[in-house]
Amino acid sequence: MRFLKPMTNWRRRVERRHAIALAGTIVGLAVVPFLLPAYPLALLTLALAYGLFAFGLDLGWGRAGVISIGHAAFFGIGTYGAAIAVNAGIPVAIGVAAALALSALVALGIGHVGLGNRALASTMAVLTLALTLLAEQIARSWLAVTNGSNGLFVPSPGVVDNFYRTAIVALVVVTAVWFVALRGPLGRRLLAVRVNEQRTEHLGVDPHRTKTTAFVLSALVATVAGSAAAPVIGLVSPATAGIVMSTQVLVWLAVGGRGTIIGAFLGAGIVTIGQEYLGEAIGSWYLLVMGVAFILVVRFAPGGLVGFAAKLRRSPLARSAAQDALIFSDHTDADIASARPAAAARGGDFGRLRQDEEMNIRPPIDLDPSALSLKDVTKSFGAVPVVRGVTLNIPAGQIVCLIGPNGAGKTTLLNLVAGDLPVSSGQIRIRDREVTSSSAHERAGLGLGRLFQIPSIYHELTPAQNMAMARAEAFQWVDLPEELERFTNNSDILTQDLPLADQRALELAMSIAWGPEIVLLDEPAAGLSHEDSVRLAQTLRNVNQQLGCTLVIVEHDMDIVRQLADRVVVLADGMVLVDGDMDEVSAHADVRNAYLGAV
Known part of the structure; x- marks a missing residue:
């Protein structure tokens, strides 16, 4: 038996290529304002904010398979949090903090209901759709706070300042989420739950908790994106929390590619910038062009542009960016001690000791002679009995x-x-612990x-x-x-x-x-x-x-x-x-x- 040591060196999460990519991104963002005129720079700034929004959705949909077709509600909470604070003359940080708290509570409630064991697969789609419709209606109706359909004006600090502020927010948020969550146990569990929830649960992972955590984190990132986008948009209106925006972010992520950081920003950038220039060139026909392009991507590149590019340059076996980011343990061979304590003496007691965010060693267990016992276990499906009073005692x-x-x-x-399956009646025990309702x-x-x-x-x-x-x-x-x-x-x-x-x-x-x-x-x-x-x-x-x-x-x-x-x-x-x-x-x-x- 082998025992794992907790990770003590953060560098194990960061490889050289990651550091190079981060440094290249910082340098690229720093020099962009010196290379682009004002209008393209403003579009790029908006694309960065929208890319952060798409990255937030990807944490739930792309990484954990949690469907949210009303995610703009959280984006809208962020935009209104910043806008209300500016118009009320209070620090923007307070408005953003309040928006984050509200988004966390709403997301936690929806996740608890929509991702529960008894929830249907469509429950989250229905709940999030209802949420975005409700958010848009509240924004239209709460005139004293939101100014209704007229919206709230948020002054811009300037094109260059806007760009740097948005770029810094996006860079800090993405880096923090990637390092803390996606390269840690949560990221691995997100992938596991998405690929095979059944197997993951039988490895001891709580799928409901994992998916709810992903959804809440997704909502928080979307809220930050909304607060960053407020001065870029300029006029915060109910549409920022509405169904159209919710649909658009789904398109951005599908085009760019789910499960990858670059896919979220690439999709948002291509669609946002593309529709502006197409709109100027061909008028309303740009909607048809964008629709056809989206259909082609979904049909021929279901993994998005990033997934399609990966197929062209890699073998089918090459791991995706999502797998690369999530699958591998944070422990190396050097961290594994070949200690063999009392396993043999305990007669095969391989008690489950979970490695979570913190690892606690469970004391040795005095085994009951019965490893598994059932007493009068019954199960009926409606009026049909399938298991009738089974009693077993297995040493x-x-x-x-x-x-x-x-x-x-x-x-x-x-x-x-x-x-x-839940029992209809009876008792199940593992060793000396009753687990009938576990x-x-x-x-x-x-x-x-x-x-x-x-x-x-x-x-x-x-x-x-x-x-x-x-x-x-x-x-x-x-x-x-x-x-x-x-x-x-x-x-x-x-x-x-x-x-x-x-x-x-x-x-x-x-x-x-x-x-x-x-x-x-x-x-x-x-x-x-x-x-x-x-x-x-x-x-x-x-x-x-x-x-x-x-x-x-x-x-x-x-x-x-x-x-x-x-x-x-x-x-x-x-x-x-x-x-x-x-x-x-x-x-x-x-x-x-x-x-x-x-x-």
Whole structure:
């Protein structure tokens, strides 16, 4: 078992190329006013403010997959925060601070409702659409504060001053967010949740918390962008918080490319500057041209211009900017001490010790003889009972196979134990802790791993990146058997191109790499050849013997069951029919006739 040290050197987050890019950006922004006349410089300033707005949306939509079609509400809060402060004669910083506080509260409320476990996929779209319509209506109606449709005038300090102020705000915000969030644990989790939320939750990450954090951060950046844009726009009107602006920022980000910093600013710059010059050249026809251009980008470059350029200059395997920024752990090999404390003495107690923003070492646990226990667990879908009063007691280190006909409730029972489904009644305990109402990520945090019928892995990443993602969420990780450790250094292929047997082996490696005490496996041999099934069974036996993991396996292949099972539990009609070793189960008349045939 290996223990990770906390990161103590911030330079590990910043590579030389990042420093060069930052320095080049600073120099470029510094000299631009000496190269451009006033009007193009003003357009570029507006594009910078809009690019920061698009970057804010990208933190939610592009990085975490949180759909917001009314994000201009937060941009409008920022513009009005600055405008109201200027017109009231109070420091702009106070108005911006108030706008940020309001945006944070609104975003937190919407995220809590729209990203909850019971929320539909369309809930966030509906809520954010309603928000931008409400924000625009309030701006039109609250005459005493917003001056209605006439808007509020914000004087400009001058074209050059405006540019430098906007550039500094954009540079500071983007750099701070990139360094603190995107290069840290949050950035990695954003990518993980977007690519495979199910697997990420079973690694112990709370998807709701992660996506809500991303949405709030997204709203705050959009608010800062709005406050920076106020003196650039000059006249702050309800349109800055309306549906048209919300639609435009979606176009900017789609054109430039989601999941990249440069994509947000490139898209905003091309569309903002392009429509100004096209409007002057061809009048209202520019809308048609921009619409056609947008359709072409979406059709032929769904990753935006940045993604299209990356495809032209890189192989399909080359990692994207988003992967490069987020996937790798902040720890290097030099940070890993090969300490092996009391793991063996504790009989395979690989208690889940999470590496979050701060890492606290959990004291040793006095294990209950039962690693997993179920008491009178039932589950009904409407009036149809699927699991009916199942009681099981599984000792630590045992391999238990669940068998039975289709519809017996095996997978449902595994989902209940994993926390993917709520129980109708009964009690589930992991060691000495009741987890009946705990979420899946909370159960993973107690040492519960999970494999699915269809391998649940990060298909867009390489096997090495998959392993890095899994191990990054652990304070301690396990030295895997050789047949699984091979994935740790495999960066030559995407996991979506692996054979099914290797995908299943990779999922197993990810599921045990952080040291769970109990692993649930749902038909791990499904779809495999006989030879691959035998190899997988041997791997599972090695995992059990070397790591001391308790394995609970749903399996139909009786050869695999005979090879693996210390104990067999037969389910029928949602109830336990027989519970014993393979000889006892095989000798049972009902089992022989109904499930095994002649044995």
